[in-house]
Amino acid sequence: MIHGPCGKDYMYSPCMVKGKCMCHFPKRFNGHTFFDDSGFHVYRRRRTVRVIKKGVSLDNKFGVPYNRDLLVRFQCHINLEICNSSRSLKYLFKYFLKGHDTGTMLLKKNTSSQVSAQEKKAKSLNEVKDFLDSRYVCASEASWRIFGFDIHNRWPSVDHLPIHLPGEKHIKFKTFADLEKVCNKATSKKTKLEAWFIANKELPQSQNFTYVDFSSNFTWVPSSRKWKLRQRGDVVGRLTEVHAISGELL
Template identity: 40%
Template structure:
């Protein structure tokens, strides 16, 4: 049993209390016993199968193992092996070890500069993940991004860093499109709060919203590309919020602000990531808030929508003994381009949460003039079946109107009005394999 045990609760005169907190776990230990230690727990499913019954008796009662019935133990083993999913998994490990006693298999994740860095980046945390080989198909296509005036667009990114990231764009009302510097300061801050007047916000900003240290103080920081700062920190200090010539905001960062020590390096306001104090206090997490007034800023979100699934290059090495020369080993290496499915993304999809979301949803409805609709069929389809298919005469627009309880006459009039307002050249098409 593993977990954080609270021993301080028993310092009084009350009855003894056992209390555990945080994330509890069950330690299964090694799959094979080490040294002269007898097998126990999950090792009983894998190690020394010929003596499994005796090993189980010794594990339960080392002093008097003969008091157990061997036949009853075998019946229980067969029942568990047949119906228990976890037991079946351990048996597979046993079978694998029994077949490949003279071979070693290892898996390595490869970092390649030629691959897409946002998709093929290596994980920076220790986590459980599934590698799915060959998970690339026609469904992995680019998406059409349509931006409308209205409420929100967001996408969820799984960066192989533990918890997922949400990238959100909120479209403001036209009266709020070009706020003043005072309006921006009410929403976005880029300074370390005073620890005396606002201690709670100060501690949260120092924990979640400080970039670095980087540069000469820490050249190994992930934001460093050689000797260059990829995130453009540290930021210039200024006494008021302004907008530069390219339309980007320059947030207020006072030179006389508070300084904190992080990794033995002093950090000031020029290392603060812009934030909203209300959101930061409510969620206690890294929440970067920016004011975007250019299409280049909005593209920052859309690149994650088009990014596709996380992937990784996996190298599997298989070493086995040469049958002709037992002293010689053959090494085989194979490389796979795999889909990287972390535990957070798996849970996200199991619960059916949205990966990409927008409101209001936009759906393109196709319409056509009578008998001028496109028709798609295969070359081995019967002509009579194609001609008699009643769905060919109904456009997507008519179907949508039908779902909204409109009459046939109303639908036809609406479609004709649409054609008059948006004249388009319609052609009859068919798809035939040559």
């Protein structure tokens, strides 16, 4: 997984645009991996590897981050890097939602008459054709759709775990609801956090797990608002984010 050669030793590489590598190679040597000020990762690159590719000597500055197991399994070039930003979710889902691969192409007769380039351009303007949107479906994609196979998968399930101070849980009620009833209901209707404290008192097995690990080993039963020992399924718990300015709650 070595990028290039490109740069001053190989100016004709396809990645070179205006004398610079589009993929920002070569990278810098680094003693350790860290996140820079804008939250992007900078991987460790040691001065140990030197390989010859297309007659050019390249070092670790040209190494492409990869995962060995994925390369062996798929037998192809896969660049794998950590996504550290919550904005990466937007990027991931964009690909599920942006639609199919498309291209615009035109087949026409080769008319080599003496017309200027400008005239040609004017002639080819056809508003109806401009709105044509065609799609090519290959056999493998067609069968994938016909059989209804998944086009993406999310795993494992994530259990949302609320956090609140005593007496400060979120409750929902209608505008004209009887406030006394609302308060009584709020007291009896335990949140996951309150039920976790109760489970710690009642179930001896529960005392080995912190709140965040609880969902992996216990199931939340919404009807009885209680935790019970998990029988099957993979679930991870995730705490609600608590901002640094939340004071006591943090």
